[in-house]
Amino acid sequence: QAHLVQSGAEVRKPGASVKVSCKAFGYSFTSYYMHWVRQAPGQGLEWMGMIDPTGGSIDYAQRFQGRVTVTRDTSTDTVYMELSSLRSEDTAVYYCARDRKVRGVFNGMDVWGQGSTVIVSS
């Protein structure tokens, strides 16, 4: 059974950085892209970025360019998302979600991690 396990809750001060991990189980890690999506308290879903675990190519949402870094470690089937220069508005639940690309077409984010809470507070 494919599933994603994320790291635990984090508390950071404004201006600091946070790195969240997402470990894949039960499927071929390199066969699926991995997205990061966040959700602020009481708000909707916001796409942050995506990585191709095979070649490492990455896309980021424009509003996070320069502040977010997504990496992967194929030896441990883990993807990481690091967000820097944190501000209170970055307080949110951060999710990873896998997505398969078949013949150039994405098929949807079908497996999600449990979410990692990041609180930014002085």
Place this chain on the structure above:
Amino acid sequence: DIQMTQSPSTLSASVGDSVTITCRASQSISGWLAWFQQHPGKAPKLLIYKASNLQSGVPSRFTGSGSGTEFTLTISSLQPDDFATYYCQQYYSFWTFGQGTKVEIK
């Protein structure tokens, strides 16, 4: 950036009702649209991909349709577990979610 707008923001219904949620894109996205369901405190769940394809394991009472800029999600015969928030998402150009539609018990 492509903007996604859902309506209504909140929908009140009873068990057994049929409900429809609309999602509009700010430009044509062909059929590159997904629908998700989210219960409070839980991760989203993929229901529909490529506008009308039912994800494996999702009940057939969920139906997606549309293309271009207008899409709908219909839930026929609402069940207790269907009371949740629903999001559309385009993946024609990067990924963008709608603001969500909360389906609540009347």
